[in-house]
Amino acid sequence: MLFFRYLFILFALPFLLIQTGYASQQSRDETVFLxxxxxxxxxxxxxxxxxxxNGLVNRFAMIERIRNEVAAQGGAVLLLDAGDVNTGTPESDLLLAEPDFKAMAKMGYDAMTVGNHEFDxxxxxxxxxxxxxGFPFLSANIYNNKTSHRAFTPYAFFEKKGLKIGVLGLTSVDTRIVGSKAILANLDFRPHVSEARxxxxxxxxxxxxxxxxxxxLGYYYDGKHGSSAPGDVELARELPPGSVDMIIGGHTHTAVCVGDKALDADWRKHADCKPDRQNGIWIMQALDSGRYLGRADFIWQKGQLTLKRYQLLPVVxxxxxxxxxxxxxxxLLQGYKKHIDTQLSVPVGMFRQTFEGDRDVVRSQQTNMGQLIIAAQMDKTQADFGVISSGSIRSSISAGPVTYRDVLKVQPFGNSVTYVALTGKEIIDxxxxxxxxxxxxxxYxxxxxxxxxxxxxxxxHVTISGKPLEMDKTYRMSLPSYNATGGDGYPELNQHSGYVNTGYIDAEVLKSYIARKYPL
Structure with missing residues (x-):
């Protein structure tokens, strides 16, 4: 791919030189509101x-008001995004996030870091x-395997009211596990702490x-990241003291408002939010889907940056x-919305009950949405049983009429449906x-x-269709291409002699199944 061969040359140099014409570094005696x-x-x-x-229009209106307020006080505003602009709504996904990125450009975003879903x-x-x-996509720890160069701009500098602000980007190494191996084949996600240093x-x-x-990278309270890669807390603890003022993060969709011994479950009841602080570094994150805007008000004085107030503001x-x-x-956005609405409003079927695909539920227990998706894929492939990783399920569908939009919210990634013939012994493994x-x-x-x-x-005590598994018998298992190629750390099956990729897209398979089987 020419993209990663030349990306460093084409994109890194201009952004490394952003705002290079500093008249002078901020006087140590002056006060700056940032x-x-x-x-x-x-x-x-x-x-x-x-x-x-919610939505970008409401977010922009809020940002404009804050900019005017801060400017009236003689201060400056820096606007950042911590990644995963891609994937989540059909209105955006079918247009490859063109509305989102063009809108963010008009909103004046200064930079974003590269999230794992940027590789969907x-x-x-x-x-x-x-x-x-038009603004830099930052990541210091993603390398092109072929050139051994960084694939993205690692950092950029910005000048705000005489302050020289450096911003570096880091991306979770878990991307190589949760992402498509085909898309990530030429990329190396290196440990973020060493690259940050x-x-x-x-x-x-x-x-x-x-x-x-x-x-x-994700936020895990007290650094307890479980099976996930280490996140922002661990990063802060391992960086040299004084090397970074704040970490602005994403990935775990967390409101990083801390209490005495845990995250503050009642943070919405308070006017302010107390961000985490580790090794002298503030750690912030603002949930997900543009529902909240993080606002950190600082005073820079005599060479010191002091946080005066931090809020998570609802976007209304x-x-x-x-x-x-x-x-x-x-x-601009209304034009995109009207263009896509005709396709998405097509009725598909009817549900008698809610099918549960909420992130907090489907990643922890078996749900009827998981059963439905697998049943559709089994039906298409005539499989005996099926499996799907819960991260591939992105939404619930409520009881009532079901539209194509609803289906695409559940399965937005465009994976194909595959199957593989396995012996009972292979199934155990x-x-x-x-x-x-x-x-x-x-x-999960x-x-x-x-x-x-x-x-x-x-x-x-494995059973299939209620019957004990036979070690020498061959069974057919359905699964998404993402899992078949090793996504989410699943065993790779795409080279197995019994593997078949049908080419049918998962959302289309689900839509067709609902249309034939409703009401469900």
């Missing part, structure tokens, strides 16, 4: 919800998205006043008159891996038409 606004895990949510809240599409599409955005040493030569790590419809810029953004994926993670497996017990790290 407001950092941040979002993360947007996931295609460019349009407002049924109540008229091919490299040429990611390159196109960078063109739409390297670029911080480079950045220090430029003598920045403020340093921000813009990460897509404004009662004030819209500015021309906000009105123009609404017109396979289950001994996937049946023990950690509950709460996207790797949903099963259908197969049952078993777990005993000391092994499966036992």
């Amino acid at each position: 407001t950092v606004l941040h979002t993360n895990d947007h996931h295609g949510a460019y349009w407002q919800d049924k109540e008229g809240n 599409n091919t490299h040429d599409i990611l390159q196109r998205q960078q063109g739409w955005a 390297k670029v911080l040493a480079e950045m220090a030569k430029e003598k920045p006043d403020v340093v921000i790590a813009l990460t897509h 419809a404004s009662t004030e008159a819209e500015t021309p810029a906000v009105q123009a953004l609404y017109t 396979y289950l001994n891996v996937v049946a023990f994926k950690t509950a709460g993670s996207g790797a 497996a949903q099963f259908h038409n197969i049952a078993f017990d777990r005993d000391n790290g092994k499966v036992a």
Whole structure:
């Protein structure tokens, strides 16, 4: 791919030189008010919800008001995103997130870090998205295996009211597990701490006043990351003291508001949020899907940066008159929305009950949505049983009419349906891996038409269609191409002699199944 061969040359140099014409570094005796606004895990949510809240237009109106407020006080605003702009709503996914990135450009985003879902599409599409955005996509720990060069701009500098602000990007090494192996084949995700140390040493030569790590690593309270890769807490603890002022993160969709011994479950009841602080570094994250805007108000004085106030602000419809810029953004996004609505409003079928695909549920227990998706794939492939990782399931569908939009919200990734012929012994070996994926993670497996017990790290008493598994008998298992090629750490089956990729797209298979079987 030409994209990653030349990406470093084409994109790194211009952004490394952003705002190089500093007249002078900020005088150590002057006071500067700096407001950092941040979002993360947007996931295609460019349009407002049924109540008229959320969405990029409401977010932009809020950002404009804050910019005016801060400017009136003589301060400056830096606007950052911590990755995963891609994947989550059909309105965005079918348009390759073009509305989202073009809108973020008009909103004046300064930079974003590269999230794992930026690799849900091919490299040429990611390159196109960078063109739409016009701001730097940062990541210091992703390398091109063929050239041994970084695949993205590692860091950039920005000048705000005389302050020199350095921003470095980091991406979770779990991307190589949860992402498509075909798309990621030429990329190496290196340990983020060691790469951060390297670029911080480079950045220090430029003598920045403020340093921000813009990460897509995830937040795990007290560093307890379980089977996931280490996140922002561990990063902060391992960085040299004083090397970074704050970590603005994403990936886990967390409101990082801490209490005495845990995250503050009642943070919405308070006007302010207390971000985590580790090794002298503030850690912040603002949930997901543009529902909240993180606002950190700082004072820089005598060489010191002090956090005066931090808030997670709900993005709601404004009662004030819209500015021309906000009105123009609404017109832009409305055009995209109208274009795609005709396709998405097509009725598919009817549900008598809610099918549960909520992230917090489907990643921890077997659900009827998992059963439904696998049943559809088994029906298409005439399989005896099936499996799917829960991270592939992105939404619930409520009881009532079901549209194509609903189906695409559940399965937005465009994986193909595959099957593989396995002996009973091979099935045992396979289950001994996937049946023990950690509950709460996207790797947690949903099963259908197969049952078993777990005993000391092994499966036992396996039955298929209610009958005991026979070691020498051959069975057919359905699964998405993502899992068949090793996604979420599942055993790779695409080279197995009994493997077949049908080419049928998972969402289309589910849509067809619902249409034939409703009401369900």
